[in-house]
Amino acid sequence: MKRILVTGASGLLGLNFCCFFHRKYDVFGIVNTTELVGLPFKTIRCDLITKSAGDLLDEVKPDVVLHCAAMANIDQCERNPKEAEAINAVYPGLLAAQAAKRDIKFVHISTDAVFDGEDCGENGYREEDTPNPISCYAETKLNGEKCVLDSNPDALVARVNFYGWSTGGKRSLVEFFYNNLSAGNPVNGFSDVFFNTLYVHHLADILDELIGLNASGIYHVFSADHHSKYDFGVSVAKKFGFDPNLVRAVSWKDGGLTAKRSPNLIMNTDKLQKFLGHDLPVQQESLDYFYQDTESGLRDKIQGFVIQTK
Numbered sequence: 315m316k317r318i319l320v321t322g323a324s325g326l327l328g329l330n331f332c333c334f335f336h337r338k339y340d341v342f343g344i345v346n347t348t349e350l351v352g353l354p355f356k357t358i359r360c361d362l363i364t365k366s367a368g369d370l371l372d373e374v375k376p377d378v379v380l381h382c383a384a385m386a387n388i389d390q391c392e393r394n395p396k397e398a399e400a401i402n403a404v405y406p407g408l409l410a411a412q413a414a415k416r417d418i419k420f421v422h423i424s425t426d427a428v429f430d431g432e433d434c435g436e437n438g439y440r441e442e443d444t445p446n447p448i449s450c451y452a453e454t455k456l457n458g459e460k461c462v463l464d465s466n467p468d469a470l471v472a473r474v475n476f477y478g479w480s481t482g483g484k485r486s487l488v489e490f491f492y493n494n495l496s497a498g499n500p501v502n503g504f505s506d507v508f509f510n511t512l513y514v515h516h517l518a519d520i521l522d523e524l525i526g527l528n529a530s531g532i533y534h535v536f537s538a539d540h541h542s543k544y545d546f547g548v549s550v551a552k553k554f555g556f557d558p559n560l561v562r563a564v565s566w567k568d569g570g571l572t573a574k575r576s577p578n579l580i581m582n583t584d585k586l587q588k589f590l591g592h593d594l595p596v597q598q599e600s601l602d603y604f605y606q607d608t609e610s611g612l613r614d615k616i617q618g619f620v621i622q623t624k
């Protein structure tokens with residue numbers, strides 16, 4: 315059985331990846347400050363910044379590294395730019411270099427936010443389009459892509475946008491809509507922010523395929539179609555049987571956000587589709603998958619990993 319090392323295993327993406335991949339791989343997850351219990355895979359607790367990347371790889375001896383750890387909170391990055399650069403840019407380059415030395419496949423998670431969202435053209439941003447980050451988070455993530463590919467040209471850099479269940483129940487947009495709509499609370503949905511988001515387990519499916527095909531370089535790993543965040547909220551309401559009228563269409567300019575957001579992140583996935591040789595999921599299929607996993611108890615499972623305090 316292949317061994318996979320997943321960093322950021324206590325985060326939204328890493329934890330879902332570990333839960334997905336442990337059915338097929340021998341999974342080692344790296345956790346840092348978040349304490350979780352009852353995980354169905356092995357974990358190592360460490361601060362990646364202070365741990366030698368080479369020693370970590372020699373201890374675990376993985377076939378694949380899936381690097382999800384990051385400072386992913388946009389406002390936190392604005393407040394702590396040096397720390398953001400260290401974990402989002404410098405460290406991925408170091409880990410990727412050590413992986414290359416040991417012939418370990420390295421997969422780095424990046425973001426659609428490397429683009430400014432001002433003009434994505436008729437068909438969305440392509441891999442070769444020039445990024446223009448407009449926040450500290452986005453700038454450090456773009457630097458991370460460069461550090462990884464400079465030190466390890468065989469690495470796969472996946473630009474993504476995703477949603478799913480998190481331990482705290484508040485990390486992703488789908489949780490924001492679900493929590494409020496299930497309680498009958500009206501919510502705002504940006505009608506002028508577009509994205510090609512995917513359910514994390516669809517994303518895991520595709521990354522698994524890309525790893526199997528030994529893909530390298532930058533790939534846009536997104537849904538085949540795009541929607542506004544308002545449309546997404548309405549779809550969540552309809553799928554789960556909540557009142558779609560509770561979702562109000564508003565502009566992101568009225569959202570009171572601290573860091574600037576890229577409004578129009580429509581992504582082109584032609585390169586990925588061609589490489590895989592099949593269609594990618596559309597957003598409704600991804601939401602259906604999320605709904606099925608929720609009905610099967612994934613939300614309770616993920617939130618059950620949190621230590622309950624009295």
Ligand SMILES: NC(=O)c1ccc[n+]([C@@H]2O[C@H](COP(=O)([O-])OP(=O)(O)OC[C@H]3O[C@@H](n4cnc5c(N)ncnc54)[C@H](OP(=O)(O)O)[C@@H]3O)[C@@H](O)[C@H]2O)c1
Pocket residue numbers: 321322323324325326327328344345346347348349360361362363381382383384385386387401423424425426455474475476485
């Ligand atoms: N969330 C999104 O909407 C989104 C969109 C596009 C791309 N991405 C990218 O997807 C990846 C995962 O994001 P996410 O939303 O899952 O993030 P998240 O929920 O905030 O989790 C971040 C993870 O990184 C770990 N981490 C941070 N600093 C660390 C350090 N110094 N040492 C060890 N571990 C450290 C955290 O560990 P502890 O909690 O244990 O400290 C946590 O497991 C990131 O690369 C992000 O840029 C996210």
